[in-house]
Every structure is written in C-alpha cells, then in structure tokens.
Amino acid sequence: MDPVKVIEIKKSVFADNDKDADELRRELKKRGVFLLNLMSSPGSGKTTTLIRTINLIKDKIRVAVMEADIDSDVDAVKIREATGIPSIQLHTGGMCHLDAEMTRQGLDNVDLGGADLVILENVGNLVCPAEFDTGAVRNAMILSVPEGDDKPLKYPLMFSICDLVLVNKIDVLPWFDFDLEKCKEYVRMRNPKARVLPVCAKTGEGLDAFAQWLLDEVREWKR
Amino acid sequence: MDPVKVIEIKKSVFADNDKDADELRRELKKRGVFLLNLMSSPGSGKTTTLIRTINLIKDKIRVAVMEADIDSDVDAVKIREATGIPSIQLHTGGMCHLDAEMTRQGLDNVDLGGADLVILENVGNLVCPAEFDTGAVRNAMILSVPEGDDKPLKYPLMFSICDLVLVNKIDVLPWFDFDLEKCKEYVRMRNPKARVLPVCAKTGEGLDAFAQWLLDEVREWKR
Numbered sequence: 001m002d003p004v005k006v007i008e009i010k011k012s013v014f015a016d017n018d019k020d021a022d023e024l025r026r027e028l029k030k031r032g033v034f035l036l037n038l039m040s041s042p043g044s045g046k047t048t049t050l051i052r053t054i055n056l057i058k059d060k061i062r063v064a065v066m067e068a069d070i071d072s073d074v075d076a077v078k079i080r081e082a083t084g085i086p087s088i089q090l091h092t093g094g095m096c097h098l099d100a101e102m103t104r105q106g107l108d109n110v111d112l113g114g115a116d117l118v119i120l121e122n123v124g125n126l127v128c129p130a131e132f133d134t135g136a137v138r139n140a141m142i143l144s145v146p147e148g149d150d151k152p153l154k155y156p157l158m159f160s161i162c163d164l165v166l167v168n169k170i171d172v173l174p175w176f177d178f179d180l181e182k183c184k185e186y187v188r189m190r191n192p193k194a195r196v197l198p199v200c201a202k203t204g205e206g207l208d209a210f211a212q213w214l215l216d217e218v219r220e221w222k223r
Numbered sequence: 224m225d226p227v228k229v230i231e232i233k234k235s236v237f238a239d240n241d242k243d244a245d246e247l248r249r250e251l252k253k254r255g256v257f258l259l260n261l262m263s264s265p266g267s268g269k270t271t272t273l274i275r276t277i278n279l280i281k282d283k284i285r286v287a288v289m290e291a292d293i294d295s296d297v298d299a300v301k302i303r304e305a306t307g308i309p310s311i312q313l314h315t316g317g318m319c320h321l322d323a324e325m326t327r328q329g330l331d332n333v334d335l336g337g338a339d340l341v342i343l344e345n346v347g348n349l350v351c352p353a354e355f356d357t358g359a360v361r362n363a364m365i366l367s368v369p370e371g372d373d374k375p376l377k378y379p380l381m382f383s384i385c386d387l388v389l390v391n392k393i394d395v396l397p398w399f400d401f402d403l404e405k406c407k408e409y410v411r412m413r414n415p416k417a418r419v420l421p422v423c424a425k426t427g428e429g430l431d432a433f434a435q436w437l438l439d440e441v442r443e444w445k446r
Contacts, residue, residue, distance in 0.1 A: 029233060041264045041347075041370075042349050042371075043369060043370025043371045070380075071379050072377055094354070096351045102248045124349065127347075127348050128350070146367060146368075147266025147369075148266045150297065153294070153295050153297065154265065154292055154297075155265060156293070156294050157293075157317065160299070169311075169369065172369070173400075174396050213358050
C-alpha cells in the first residue's frame, strides 16, 4: 500500500472564518458532498468509532476521512487499513483546531473519489475546535464515560454547537460514576436540539444508530 | 461558608510571555511560594487527585489552589469543601490556556495565607496549555488509563514539558487496552527526565508517592 498522504496545514490568513465556512458549505452542497466535523477530548475513541461505523455504511455510500493531528499519522493509517476507504492525515503543526480555510486545504488534497460523505476528525480538544466553524454540514462529538457526566457544564460551547453527542465506552459504565440521564440533561441545557446516542465503539453497541443518522443526513443533504 | 471567589481572567496584553513567566518565578522564589501547573485532558481526574493528595500534605505544608475553567465554579467549591484549604476559581472566558500574566491575575486574588504550595489546575486541554509557560516552578500532568497509552505520540509538546506524569485510574486497567510499560517508553521518548507515577485517585493508590514528590519539591524550592 502507498504511504498515507500527510498534508502540512498552514495557518489561515483569512480574517472572516464564518464567511469562509459558509462559502465552503455552499460549494459542498453544489458538489453533493456531506462534511461531518467530529470532535472530542484526547482518547475518547474517535478513531475506533469511525472504523466500526464506516464499515457499516461503506457499501451504501462513498466515504473518505481526513484525520487532523498535531503530529503522527497513526490514525489515518489505522482508518485506511481497517476500512479500505481513502484517508489522509492533516498535520496542524501544533495548532489546536481547524478552521474553514485549513479544512479546505485538506479537501483540496483528499482524493474524494466522488465521496458522498467526508469525515473530518478534528484535533482532540474540547475547547478550541468549538470556536471555529470548519464549513462542515454537521458537528458531532464524542464524550466517553470515563471523562464524567459533568463535561457539558465545563465545556459549554462545544456541547452547544454539536448536533449529535455520542456517549462512548458505555461498556465500562459499571466501573465509573457516570449518570447517563444526568448527562443527557446537561447536554439539553446547552443544546435542546442535540441528539444523544450511547455507544460502545469496542463492541459495536449503538453504532447502527450512528450509521443510520449519517445515512439519513447524507441523503437529506444530497436532495 | 462564603461563596468561592471567582476571578474573570482578562486576556494578556504582554507580548513576551517567556520573560513574564521567568519574572513571576523569580518573585515566587523570593516569597518562598512553589507553584505547580497541573494539566490534563478533560475528565482525567485532576480535581479528585488534588483533593486526596492535598489531604495527605495539608498538615505538613500550607496549600492553596487556583482552578481554571472556561465556566462554572464546581471544582473550586469541591476542593474547598473536601480539604478546607483556600481555593479560588479562575474563569478564562472561553480561552483555552493560561499564560504567565493570567496566572499572575489569579495569584493577586488568592489569599495565599502564607502558602508554601499553590497548585494551578489548568484548563482541561492537552494542546494549548503546553505552549504557554505559566511561571510555575514545575509542570505536571495527568494521563488517565481510558485515554490510551499512545497519547505521548499524539501530544508531544505536552509530554516534553512535564516533569511528572501521573497515570491515573489504574483501577480500570483490566478493562482497557492500556500497556503501562509502553506508555512509560513513549513518555521517555518525549522527555527522558520525566517521572511517571501510576495512581488511582478514587482509591488513593500511589498518591503517597505524588504527595512525597510535592513535599520534596517544595522543600528544595524554599531552601
């Protein structure tokens, strides 16, 4: 297999990120490409969740992945090996988030191969990525059980901008003080419209619901 | 009890953070105050670790805590209720890190009460806090088992600047694919001098070693 493509992302020079993000969304709409911005803390299970979910939908729609990381290309390699779909690595050079222009630099370098769905795995960080519209059609995030049910109280912006919250690692609920109902209530405080899906990327539990959400959203976007 | 003091931190206007940080360290040395900058991902167990460790040392040295958070004052309240030591909350107003000037704003507002040790609990984030010297004497971080043993590969700067890495939640090692030896090796790759201490804040396991490290460091600093 060829080595995974690694793009060194350059800092944006555009002043108006919101405008640039809207412009990118319009282009994606025209091309019929649905872009999902997936965010989380470090170690919440983004890559494992993606691998299992992509394998559930890759025969139904064409999927590509852009993995953003400060360094290393382990995630892009993992994704490609485990799913066979096109996957590139974006190096942010120490930057803590992606904005619309940086996302565009990634999209210009990924062989979309007529992709219906491009998933951007943002830098593991609950703070900065929430502040920058990437141009994605939808924002989703993963909160894992070991992080605690109080995270929507502490990272309000992140939860308020996400359309979907996956609560991952529910297999370890018995060993952690994590109240799923309380967590849902906190998420609703920040964003009454956000959908919360409990999942376990390790066993696959709940990922059919995430896969269905993706399929529905992509179909809606391509209408 | 009085309500916990909440300080709204203002963005720094100082251009040279490194210079400001060195200046702050010199002042702290003169006053005999040891400042520890404690960093981690969201939900790694910083507050619980602090509570149990402070209770091990508070009869030997005088401790105060500054809790940095984007919003909410739950951590400062928890620390004060569980330990009885002075504790204030710093609101960063959405900012993802603290620098030396912001740390100084906090120190100016905490009643140090002749503190020997001030612990700054930084914003939960493995990226940005690593880029800004807070003026602390030592940097420490917590990596929790559920986050995965590969984090030193993905967040190189954070691990390279930390003098101490606490590996927390070792009680759940049986339920996660986390190789402690591999993790130590990765930490050493980033920083050969860093000390790695496996702990469990929930049960207290290993925290006596963290407490002893703090006592030794404070004594050394006050010489």
